Amino acid sequence: MRDTPYLVVDEHRLEANLAAMAEHARALGVALRPHAKTHKTPEIARRQCEHGAIGLTVATVGEAEVFADAGIDDLFIAYPLWATGPRAARLRSLAGRARLRVGADSIEGVRMLADAVHAGRPGAVPLAIAVEVDSGHHRSGVAPERAAAVAAAALEAGLHVDGVFTFPGHSYGSGAAAPAAGDEAAALATARDALVAAGIPCPVVSGGSTPSARAADGGVLTELRPGVYLFGDAQQWELGTIEPAAIALSARATVVSRRDHVAVVDAGSKILGADRAAYASGYGRLLDHPDARITALSEHHATVTFPPDAVVPPLGTVLRVVPNHVCTAVNLVDELVVEPEGDEVAVWHVAARGRNA
Amino acid sequence: MRDTPYLVVDEHRLEANLAAMAEHARALGVALRPHAKTHKTPEIARRQCEHGAIGLTVATVGEAEVFADAGIDDLFIAYPLWATGPRAARLRSLAGRARLRVGADSIEGVRMLADAVHAGRPGAVPLAIAVEVDSGHHRSGVAPERAAAVAAAALEAGLHVDGVFTFPGHSYGSGAAAPAAGDEAAALATARDALVAAGIPCPVVSGGSTPSARAADGGVLTELRPGVYLFGDAQQWELGTIEPAAIALSARATVVSRRDHVAVVDAGSKILGADRAAYASGYGRLLDHPDARITALSEHHATVTFPPDAVVPPLGTVLRVVPNHVCTAVNLVDELVVEPEGDEVAVWHVAARGRNA
Incomplete structure (x- = not known):
């Protein structure tokens, strides 16, 4: 864990x-x-x-x-x-x-x-x-x-x-x-x-x-x-370049706060990146809740707004969040956790993270 | 150097x-x-x-x-x-x-x-x-x-x-x-x-x-x-919370491409962050060229547009670029170079970089 x-x-x-x-x-x-x-x-x-x-x-x-x-x-x-x-x-x-x-x-x-x-x-x-x-x-x-x-x-x-x-x-x-x-x-x-x-x-x-x-x-x-x-990402999803079922990278994030039709999860711009293209519907997408939208993003909070008739996931739920732009998200971490079928098996080192020069 | x-x-x-x-x-x-x-x-x-x-x-x-x-x-x-x-x-x-x-x-x-x-x-x-x-x-x-x-x-x-x-x-x-x-x-x-x-x-x-x-x-x-x-940043500058002369952090970036009234520098979203608030005039600001605007940002390119009557800096010029949001910029690097009055003297370790969990 x-x-x-x-x-x-x-x-x-x-x-x-x-x-x-x-x-x-x-x-x-x-x-x-x-x-x-x-x-x-x-x-x-x-x-x-x-x-x-x-x-x-x-x-x-x-x-x-x-x-x-x-x-x-x-x-x-x-x-x-x-x-x-x-x-x-x-x-x-x-x-x-x-x-x-x-x-x-x-x-x-x-x-x-x-x-x-x-x-x-x-x-x-x-x-x-x-x-x-x-x-x-x-x-x-x-x-x-x-x-x-x-x-x-x-x-x-x-x-x-x-x-x-x-x-x-x-x-x-x-x-x-x-x-x-x-x-x-x-x-x-x-x-x-x-x-x-x-x-x-x-x-x-x-x-x-x-x-x-x-x-x-x-x-x-x-x-x-x-x-x-x-990997694909939310941009490619929204451009129609990839189906959500093919997206191979997501952030795991926990619901830490909740009100009305909103859940706040603990993945913000410091792990998802702050990219938001003009055509994007929000600051990323949820793999298991395609109708939800990330309506605000801070450094450690994503504010997820669900449709009025949806059941908002309870506190502590772990959600899969797809970054808008996967290249900037990967550059924020030192390792990627590899999961075949949901079982954690390996960690890959993002060796060129931060190599800007 | x-x-x-x-x-x-x-x-x-x-x-x-x-x-x-x-x-x-x-x-x-x-x-x-x-x-x-x-x-x-x-x-x-x-x-x-x-x-x-x-x-x-x-x-x-x-x-x-x-x-x-x-x-x-x-x-x-x-x-x-x-x-x-x-x-x-x-x-x-x-x-x-x-x-x-x-x-x-x-x-x-x-x-x-x-x-x-x-x-x-x-x-x-x-x-x-x-x-x-x-x-x-x-x-x-x-x-x-x-x-x-x-x-x-x-x-x-x-x-x-x-x-x-x-x-x-x-x-x-x-x-x-x-x-x-x-x-x-x-x-x-x-x-x-x-x-x-x-x-x-x-x-x-x-x-x-x-x-x-x-x-x-x-x-x-x-x-x-x-x-x-x-530190201050371009957001605080544009909100009027800090004077540009007080901004204490900037990226050093080199002009790598140039045309008409545009210079492209080698600082992109992977060192400046991609934050762009609704009120921001661009993707960051130039400390020495307050009339210029960063009109586009890729991972390793900032496209800087100068006013029609300005002299665009030549290839190889090193410019000081102020990120929109300094918190996400600092989180992209392992060290900060410290310069009193332009002379490089020390490096500080960004020890909590990437500590999202």
Whole structure:
């Protein structure tokens, strides 16, 4: 027995989700390189590779270090790193012990990366880049037609160029997944064609978010990088990307206070995360009470409002709460409790928790 | 030199904020029992006590354990704990080594607490409760007039009763602080009078949030429990509770991508937290660019939009980003970098980070 709140992984559901996405990538004819920022857990990375992942995607040098330590030898830091100071030395060390690809969306950034790995100088270690393209999310990334300039600068600086990538983050919205997947394919095709027209081979065309993965264009993409698919969360539930019966991670939380149609449970933003997208119906969902809504969230309280005709669970009841955004929830804990069929059997270490730099 | 992103404490501002709140409590004639959930850091707890705090407030048994280990011997877990399983044993152990008070808002909860500390049985350890009252935030807490029933149950179960408390969380809103402080005083006075009318002494009347602290009623309250005041954050800045020049914690973040009037920095929700209150102008603020707004936040990207006539900082610039809600930001890191006047001198361990249970 363990004191609430804590995060639980349903191992059977996890395995089913891993298998389903692996099969989808195979059917689409693309490589699967899951984004490990979601789980930050070597045990899960190992399982992703067993299901056929060619390597992992990560967001930071710190995450890459953790997974390289765990034996993953093909890593893509899908982020426009600014590689100065200690980060430069860490990157060079990492590139010496894994097949490493880094994102880039500026000529200055590419030159910094080349300098970090001593490209073209004695003691150089190989580093590949992929040019980040903005496909409509408008975060980082160059306009697709500008991708060749960044790729050319990389070659000139002595780096290898794998190709192009994008994150179609605008897939997160009601009915937005298929149009975003279309934008993704169009932007990546334009960027790929720009590289090829400039005489730069472009073997890797990498895209993917969990909402858009099902609609991904296998005729353009060569690689898919979904993250959330293995667990699911309340966002994916409400976007229609996952059925509640497939959600593989939830917080266990105890009812500590109660009035009228409200129960307050002991899982707040410090274990669920405070994410609340515009389309979300609340601050998370209850797996066993789909009609209830989390109408307020504090650091250690979730206020759950039940429908007027519902029976509010009594004090002391342990409920399963699904975070809105599983990536930020997992980053709040040091371990995940693994439960096949409700029996606690194992704990997995979230080794890359907090590795922001 | 350290890789961004990381959280920095300005020690001079911190000391000034600690001194100002301590002086305010003295002038008001109330005891100060700061909420340590904000900093989770023994070194800061020690400084709060040096400034005259009578003890600390915490949210969980885990936080209480960390601060008891650090030598703080007077702790208030201001939370309606449901004390079963391992938590009951941990609570009893804690009550054996610190003067411990716990919140309660139900008769069932009080009986559970009494059972946990073996009240009235051989081997009992002393435990005090304070009855939580809802003063308008509508989270946990009983209606003020019902406080005496919970207090009577506590006495009957063999616990000590310190008095009553509330968290006026509805102080978080534009112009809401003074009205919330009024609600707080009214609810606490009603609850106190109910206890006294039932023949139950009520020496402790405890309230306080950072926004309402300045308007707290020293005629009713005997104790103040602000948390955020020592650092401040973008919420307090936008509520007008703190001047930006007094904000003592910020993230250092590097500009990694740039276009038009936008800079993307490498601090996202995994170091700033994803909190965004209805009144917030964005996902945090920039200390040196008050006209800029964080218009989007991902796990490792903050999209900063500058006014049309502003000069957008170049790639590689390190900016100071103030989180919306400092309590959730601090809970994302293992250490705080301490900088007097910009020179890095020390690191403080966030020992209670992640202690949710």
